[in-house]
Amino acid sequence: QGQGMETIFAQVVADTWSVDPENVIISLADTAAIAIGFGTIASRSTVTLSAAIHGASERLRTKVFAIAANLLECAAGDLELRKDGVGIVGVPGAEVSLAEVARASRPGWDHRRPPGVDAGLEETYYYEPPTVTWSYAAHAAVLEVDIELGCVTIDKYCGMVVNPMLVEGQIVGGAAQGIGGALLEEFNYDPDGQLLAGSFMDYMLPTACEIPNIELIHQHSPSPLNPLGVKGVGEGGPIAPPAVIANAVCDALRPFAVEFNRLPISPQVIHQAIASATRAR
Known part of the structure; x- marks a missing residue:
């Protein structure tokens, strides 16, 4: 729509996950396939979708850290996000990439997920803003x-x-x-x-x-x-x-x-x- 939304959302994802924006793919779905949503009116797109991206990322981070902790043989609380991956706080070089975490999360007999963690790295999050945001000009x-x-x-x-x-x-x-x-x-x-x-x-x-x-x-x-x-x-x-x-x-x-x-x-x-x-x- 010419509003720069793909760039905005890619940057939000990149900042949240410490990855390069060019490695983020934003898929624009057919509006007929979206049951909930009523357009990009009222200066709401960046507010609502960025917050939804943030909420989904926070939920997914728990799962990513759990799998990364299993790979690194440490506690999830000892981990931090790093460039394109997850590492142990204060231990340089002790890290795994997000790609490795994704491979470890896949279903199959050779997965490397800890017990109780479902396969896949997907998350859905609905954000409901309490009211509109007010910009001043x-x-x-x-x-x-x-x-x-x-x-x-x-x-x-x-x-x-x-x-x-x-x-x-x-x-x-x-x-x-x-x-x-x-x-x-x-x-x-x-x-x-x-x-x-x-x-x-x-x-x-x-x-x-x-x-x-x-x-x-x-x-x-x-x-x-x-x-x-x-x-x-x-x-x-x-x-x-x-x-x-x-x-x-x-x-x-x-x-x-x-x-x-x-x-x-x-x-x-x-x-x-x-x-x-x-x-x-």
Whole structure:
């Protein structure tokens, strides 16, 4: 879906098991085969699935350590995760790889599992978040308004976001969407209810020419609502731009004492507002 979820989940697995992310395979199943789940809405994917991965890993770690302890002839409590494997705390070289543990766990007469440990290394875990996580974002924009043409040029745009990993594209894309909603995008209809902007020839979308350089400042603020402390950032990009741009336009046109209470603030709307304010003087 272009949200970077495969990368996020691979990194969570890699960090949990001390393996390289490129050695983690994320399989995207057919949604028809998943009985429980209702989509990637509300900035919830990273929160719910990362926590589920973490929970499944914690359960599976107990089994991995039990098998590794059997292979190393030690107590499971004496073990630690190492790069691509499990080793005895404080004893360099006394370790087995995760691949060896996986081979030892397989069913068959030659398995090397301790008594009471089932075959295979699989785990299922359902995570139910207690509530949504709250990400915080502050936006600021510096812009110029051409009072003759009514055109707005955004010189600089800055946002403060939470959780630095893979958020830049989502925040910049969301801010671009918000800029479009503030200045360009609008559904127009004729008196008969016919949509006048039904194609990309008529519907104004922001392009690279309208989007300024966006400066991102990341601030860590872990969530207390899930074991990894993660938050979603989907809403941090598109929600604030219309408000901050509208306020900035009003500030730029303060000498004319104009205000705008609808979007988009198109060049035509700005030109008409300035003309009305000038005639009223």
